[in-house]
Amino acid sequence: MKHHRELSHIRALEAEALHIMREVAAQLERPVALFSGGKDSAVLLRLAEKAFRPARFPFPIMHVDTGHNFPEAVAFRDRRVSELGERLIVASVQESIDNGRVVEETGPRASRNRLQTVTLLDAIAEHRFDAVIGGARRDEERSRAKERVFSFRDEFGQWDPRRQRPELWSIFNGRVRRGEHVRVFPLSNWTELDVWQYVLLEGLELPSMYFAHRRDVFERDGMLYAVSPHVPLMDGERVFEESVRFRTVGDMTCTGAVRSTAGTLEQVIAEITEARITERGETRADDRVTEAAMEDRKREGYF
Amino acid sequence: MGRLNGGSPAEAGTLRFATVGSVDDGKSTLIGRLLYDARLVPDDQLAHVEEVSARRGDGYVNLALLTDGLRAEREQGITIDVAYRYLATPRRRFIIADTPGHEQYTRNMVTGASTADLSVVLVDARHGLFDQSRRHICVAALLGVPHLTVCVNKMDLVGFARKPFEAIRRDIDEVCARLGFSDVAVIPVSALLGDNVVDRSESMAWYEGPTLLSHLEEVRVDSDRNLRDVRLPVQWVIRPMSEEHHDHRSYAGQLASGVLRPGDPVVVLPSGTHTKVASLETHDGELAEAFPPMSVTVHLAGHADVSRGDLICDPESAPPPARELVADLCWMSRQPLRAGSRYLLRQASASTRAAVREVRSAVDLATLEQAPADALALNDLGRVQIRLAAPIVCDPYRENRATGCFILVDEATNDTVAAGMVVEASP
Numbered sequence: 001m002k003h004h005r006e007l008s009h010i011r012a013l014e015a016e017a018l019h020i021m022r023e024v025a026a027q028l029e030r031p032v033a034l035f036s037g038g039k040d041s042a043v044l045l046r047l048a049e050k051a052f053r054p055a056r057f058p059f060p061i062m063h064v065d066t067g068h069n070f071p072e073a074v075a076f077r078d079r080r081v082s083e084l085g086e087r088l089i090v091a092s093v094q095e096s097i098d099n100g101r102v103v104e105e106t107g108p109r110a111s112r113n114r115l116q117t118v119t120l121l122d123a124i125a126e127h128r129f130d131a132v133i134g135g136a137r138r139d140e141e142r143s144r145a146k147e148r149v150f151s152f153r154d155e156f157g158q159w160d161p162r163r164q165r166p167e168l169w170s171i172f173n174g175r176v177r178r179g180e181h182v183r184v185f186p187l188s189n190w191t192e193l194d195v196w197q198y199v200l201l202e203g204l205e206l207p208s209m210y211f212a213h214r215r216d217v218f219e220r221d222g223m224l225y226a227v228s229p230h231v232p233l234m235d236g237e238r239v240f241e242e243s244v245r246f247r248t249v250g251d252m253t254c255t256g257a258v259r260s261t262a263g264t265l266e267q268v269i270a271e272i273t274e275a276r277i278t279e280r281g282e283t284r285a286d287d288r289v290t291e292a293a294m295e296d297r298k299r300e301g302y303f
Numbered sequence: 304m305g306r307l308n309g310g311s312p313a314e315a316g317t318l319r320f321a322t323v324g325s326v327d328d329g330k331s332t333l334i335g336r337l338l339y340d341a342r343l344v345p346d347d348q349l350a351h352v353e354e355v356s357a358r359r360g361d362g363y364v365n366l367a368l369l370t371d372g373l374r375a376e377r378e379q380g381i382t383i384d385v386a387y388r389y390l391a392t393p394r395r396r397f398i399i400a401d402t403p404g405h406e407q408y409t410r411n412m413v414t415g416a417s418t419a420d421l422s423v424v425l426v427d428a429r430h431g432l433f434d435q436s437r438r439h440i441c442v443a444a445l446l447g448v449p450h451l452t453v454c455v456n457k458m459d460l461v462g463f464a465r466k467p468f469e470a471i472r473r474d475i476d477e478v479c480a481r482l483g484f485s486d487v488a489v490i491p492v493s494a495l496l497g498d499n500v501v502d503r504s505e506s507m508a509w510y511e512g513p514t515l516l517s518h519l520e521e522v523r524v525d526s527d528r529n530l531r532d533v534r535l536p537v538q539w540v541i542r543p544m545s546e547e548h549h550d551h552r553s554y555a556g557q558l559a560s561g562v563l564r565p566g567d568p569v570v571v572l573p574s575g576t577h578t579k580v581a582s583l584e585t586h587d588g589e590l591a592e593a594f595p596p597m598s599v600t601v602h603l604a605g606h607a608d609v610s611r612g613d614l615i616c617d618p619e620s621a622p623p624p625a626r627e628l629v630a631d632l633c634w635m636s637r638q639p640l641r642a643g644s645r646y647l648l649r650q651a652s653a654s655t656r657a658a659v660r661e662v663r664s665a666v667d668l669a670t671l672e673q674a675p676a677d678a679l680a681l682n683d684l685g686r687v688q689i690r691l692a693a694p695i696v697c698d699p700y701r702e703n704r705a706t707g708c709f710i711l712v713d714e715a716t717n718d719t720v721a722a723g724m725v726v727e728a729s730p
Contacts, residue, residue: 005530005562005594009317009396018598019557022539026611026652050586054551055543138387145386161384165719166410166635168417169708171649175717189398191389281347
């Protein structure tokens with residue numbers, strides 16, 4: 001056994017993420033893990049298995065359901081949660097609308113992306129969660145690059161980038177007062193490619209929309225959108241069938257597809273390795289509103 | 304040329320490095336240049352930077368905008384907080400902590416250095432080694448960063464001349480000798496024009512060393528790990544309490560140092576219980592051995608009473624539990640530190656109340672010597688004596704970075720107010 005005791009890059013990231021997951025469980029009283037049905041949260045659930053099995057997860061799983069999700073992602077969510085035998089909480093944006101907590105946007109570009117912040121914060125308050133574990137990565141976006149692994153939120157759920165706690169070595173400070181919480185990001189140091197390589201290494205299942213398939217789409221602002229009841233067509237927009245896959249899974253109203261014939265994990269990884277455009281730049285309309293669109297939403301409490 | 308997403312880098316492993324520079328040293332520009340010349344900037348991010356530079360009326364594509372992500376940073380043209388960047392060349396993967404270097408941001412610099420294998424410090428070729436740069440090198444030394452690279456930037460503004468560079472290099476060598484840095488590289492660069500960042504400079508034929516990127520790709524860090532002394536902080540006790548796993552009780556944690564195998568004798572501290580490793584488990588099956596930085600689950604023989612905060616050690620190197628510490632601190636709160644103050648101390652997975660009994664000295668950055676002091680102000684580095692309410696198990700930071708570090712938390716505000724490094728521990 002003459003190996004040089006070096007963990008591979010991906011296994012070192014995994015070890016770091018397990019350490020983070022166990023710290024949340026040990027330091028906070030009422031954590032919850034967010035699960036969207038996307039690839040990052042699929043990785044998060046596998047990490048939770050590795051951190052806590054053979055015991056149950058020391059937290060429930062929560063999905064903020066905008067009602068505009070891809071059906072494949074919701075089906076995957078239900079299947080995965082039932083395989084794990086863990087508890088699922090669904091926080092519904094539709095309910096927030098029905099209760100008058102938020103007002104639905106109107107028009108062809110209407111999106112529930114911003115509304116879900118209210119639903120999320122309401123759910124955190126209702127269940128008195130003091131830690132919310134999410135799959136966000138620092139490589140996704142400029143303001144996320146500045147965020148801590150344990151990221152403090154005040155009683156309004158707000159992030160203040162100028163008053164972040166220093167985060168030293170791998171010692172995390174998860175102390176909060178009642179009504180405050182921390183967002184915890186075990187995948188902080190992972191890149192998009194790391195996530196895909198981990199999916200391959202672990203043989204994880206993903207929703208089918210991550211792989212190339214033929215779908216009715218139309219083009220808007222240089223992106224391909226799936227045809228759905230949630231996105232009314234505007235004048236001059238023409239529907240056509242294309243072989244596409246999705247790089248991210250958000251709402252149908254703000255998530256674009258990329259032209260692709262990559263039908264297997266290996267082919268997807270090969271495409272991403274060659275890609276010259278970031279996943280959010282290529283497929284997320286919600287980041288394009290202003291130069292600091294993500295920072296502004298995060299200050300309000302967005303994930 | 305680098306692919307955006309790396310591909311499959313060779314065995315060199317991941318290098319975590321922190322970059323530090325004063326305002327206007329061109330640090331963000333240097334990182335921007337590194338990413339740009341290695342073709343590691345995604346097209347959409349580059350288009351964004353070009354568009355914003357043009358809109359702001361910058362005379363050139365402002366590569367600093369690649370890393371300065373917050374609104375306030377862009378408005379003020381400065382870096383406020385640590386930003387992390389990830390990149391991979393065909394030779395190696397990198398995690399960069401990009402930290403502001405101004406005195407008021409020392410706490411961010413310390414944050415970036417705490418996890419770094421290497422520090423890149425920027426010095427302005429026109430100004431030489433000012434107090435700021437001494438501070439940066441001193442922080443890297445105090446935080447035990449094993450490797451130091453100094454980029455003498457803005458060589459274009461001194462005519463790419465050898466003489467000013469050599470003068471600065473002599474100063475750096477002298478400072479590093481005093482601080483005990485053994486691995487130091489000094490590289491003349493122009494971040495603005497790209498000289499010696501990724502591509503070799505044509506204007507400095509007199510310089511024979513590596514470019515910044517090739518140095519970062521080649522520096523070896525694997526021998527920095529401690530594989531000798533077994534230290535496993537217990538983070539979490541796994542007790543399924545189910546029919547199927549009725550008697551299961553195992554201890555989860557990330558191995559801080561040493562190599563652990565089934566059958567190894569261990570001692571659980573601070574209780575001092577001697578036992579053996581029954582097995583090492585992961586969700587994927589049993590392990591023949593564990594080494595850092597693996598996260599593992601340990602079964603111990605017999606009925607040891609073990610809980611979060613305990614440290615599993617090999618009996619030969621196990622340190623005695625300590626209630627008295629002499630430690631170096633970086634003070635991070637606006638409220639100055641004075642003798643008598645009480646905090647919560649967190650070290651490895653342990654947590655206990657701590658009283659600062661005495662502030663002994665503060666580092667004078669002009670001389671790099673400890674000077675007598677009775678308080679530490681925001682961003683001061685100094686030495687203190689601490690008394691603990693309950694014993695912890697730690698090593699001197701010089702011997703073990705992972706078990707010799709701690710933080711102090713203010714229980715009234717819950718803020719992290721100090722980064723601490725154990726110098727001496729006693730019962």
